[in-house]
Amino acid sequence: MNGFSRENSTYIIGFDSLPGEGSETPIFGLATHSEIKDVNDWMWTGFCKTQYASNPEYGGLENFLKCHLLIVKMLDVACELGITCDVSDEGGYWEKRNIEKLVSNIRKHNILMAALTGKIKDDLAVIGNIPVLSPIFDYPNFEHLEAEGRQTPDL
Secondary structure (H helix, E strand, C coil), rough: CCCCCCCCCCCCEEECCCCCCCCCCEEEEECCCCCCCCHHCCCCCCCCCCHHEEEEEEHHHHHHHHHHHHHHHHHHHHHCCCCCCCCCCCCCHHHCCCHHHHHHHHHHHHHHHHHHHHHHHHHHHHHHCCCCCHHHCCCHHHHHHHHHHHHCCCC
8 A cells, every 4th residue: 555645535434433441543444546436446554552452450351352353343344345454463363263362462462562661661761761651561460561571581
């Protein structure tokens, strides 16, 4: 989709949604840069991160699954309507439809993010107390996740 720009589109049809607390807002839509002649002229690109819906304060794993699966269901419906969807799902669910693997992946991602951002925060504090912000810091079990990540060499 090189050169795609919603700002210069001739027509846009879209909506956003809020799958649940902690999830980013996905924006679904179609846009065209020409007069409406061919359905193949319509396209859209977007991004939504659901990882932080897994924060225990927002309902943990249950909330994450609700958010992630809701977005997948919306994309499934788009496909059923004949819209071609090219989806990149870091959790791997879109491709395999395996809940156990999705649960394992979100746990690994949280551990990895906690270890990585914790290390960056510690390193920058030594340099000059440079602030680091990340939603993973809001997890009540952040320090536990960070410690686990620092002890897991294969992450």
